[in-house]
Amino acid sequence: MGIDKIDNPDIFPGPKQEKTESADIELVRKTCIEPTTDPDDWIEEDIRRNILVTTVDSLVNWSRRASLWPVTFGLACCAFEMIATASSRFDISRFGMEVFRPSPRQADLLIVSGTLTWKMAPALKRIYEQMAEPKWVIAMGSCAISGGIFHRAYGVVPGVNLMVPVDVYIPGCPPRPESLLNGIQKLYEKIQKQSISKNDKASLDKGNS
């Protein structure tokens, strides 16, 4: 068998697979033009809650934020600062987050770290949709926020919020591990203010986008 010549035309991923994937990428490129709105339903001040729901709320919110499990989605340089945060010096394990789940079905936090390209975009969408509610997204690094220094490039998505709604933006190129921990603290504050009593319209919309 010649190593160089492709004898088997059904090699995976073959031409048929490539055609469907390439059609996916073009579809994503044409449809994701406007940024999705950041979820801000938690800042409504005029929700009247009764005492019973407040206690339940604080319990539920504590359990959600104290053990957020991120999914491994390191794309580029920022991934290494994320791994450094998970290492022994900065120790994300103090926050209950050292288990980076490879499977999105077992995770509830998506930290997009690094540049997102149009070729990778359908994969991001699929991973986001496979995560179960409640889920949160952190855009880490300037490439995830707006495309960074590559925003003029032909293959780069200018900001992850074109594809998924983002909860916390962490600027930096790459942000230091302390910045990432600060961003996670901000996410905790946000989760703390959520309530299970009102109809979470935004999160229902999130699942359908």
Add this chain to the structure above:
Amino acid sequence: MTKPASTKEIADSLEHKCPGAVVELSDKDIVVKTKSLLAVVAYLKNTPGLDFDYLNWMTAVDYTDHFLVTYNLTSLKNNISLVLKTRCDNRENPTVPSLVELWKGANLQEREIYDLMGIRFENHPNLKRIFLWEDFEGHPLRKDFIS
């Protein structure tokens, strides 16, 4: 110290072997005709004394009216290096012979040049886009590409 190979000597010996192949000659590089590229390169690889057994890199430059495909060959034994170029004037359908039979290291680099510049390589086993997806229109590294 890796010495640059003496281009004059090599061009002279090429005249005997493949007459008419060398188009331009300078201190730093040799430009050969695309038709005789395979013969020239086989001669450079197999001749004792030259032994250019290592294809260092290859790339293409777009000079608006023509393309220059540039190769850098190194001889690990004799510690000399040579820059070889070939000119491609056809803008709509540029074609250059592929060097994959001689050096397997040319495989991915030729796919990259095809993807980003649009130059086709004859007899390449798997010539398809490598960095961009199949339906992408255009070849980005060309000077007339508008994104």
Add this chain to the structure above:
Amino acid sequence: MTYQTEPLTVNVGPQHPSTHGVFRMGLTLDGEVIQEAEPVFGYLHRGMEKLAESLTYTQNIVLTDRMDYLASMTSNHAYVITVEKLAGVEVPERAEYIRVIMSELMRIASHLMAVGFMLNDMGAFMTPLLYMFREREKILDLFEMVCGQRLTYNYMRIGGLSHDLPEEFVPALQKLIDSLPGFIDEYDQLLARNEILLARTKNIGILSRDSAINNSVAGPVLRGSGVRWDIRKADPYSVYDRFSFDVPIGSVGDIYDRYRVRVEEMRESTSIIRQAVKELPAGEIQTATVKNLRPEAGDTYGHIEGPKGELGFYLVSNHSTQPYRLHVRAPCLINLTVLRELLIGAKIADAMVIFGSIDVCMGEVDR
């Protein structure tokens, strides 16, 4: 009794815990044996070569940081020596020595990562990786002391460096390189005679000498196959010809040889840093360069020995402040040419270890 089997296709990546970045492989398996492997790249293609044509020569240093993000100092080094060759700019001695120290520190950090991740993929789940990270953090502290950044340094400039060493740098560096050989010995002792490591790396993923040269591989992959080719010895740049160091090579070309070559190179790097610190001259760190550098029209190629192989830049200038064409000789992309050859016939459990031993950084493959 006869039975029929069908090949199974497995898609590995692009999001996968073991891949070193966004890399995808389509594997066709017959039981456990890989019949066909098709690597797919491009998930991090940011168009750096096209972007470089619209930025000035000094602004492009920022792009080179982000190519191989585990070895930014060496990428900077390769780029600035190419521009200096093109434009004919001299570099002061002190800057050259500091560049060598930074490059060698970067080589140690990158090899620590390479070895740590290869062992992580092999199943020694996080322990060696966290040990490597511990030492790497000490090196990153030194870099932060000098230029303020932990990962993408942007430290070297055309004609020198951006900042001089602060006073506390040299004592801290001395302390680190006094402790590093002891750490490498401890690490080696823990792993080199480990049965599982030997069983999973010896005689697996063998790349023969002729195949390595024909496939244009470079760096520890080439040296693991027995070819003594190192740009620091073959074509010395900066002040490498003033230091004495060995170039370790392997004999068989399997994964174990590549691992050994990396560990020995770390030891050689500590020895080079020690010599450089002893001879470090005083002086300025940047020649007075022209703002908005406009090199003469022409083309040139400059290369260094990066931790992953021969990293080179091919620059074409047309006498303007921006390069006409910038091409990167990316060692990670060219080393990946052998991946298909090594994977066919191997078992699927070895696939990740073989890929880890080639030591790839996707930012450089895709640029």
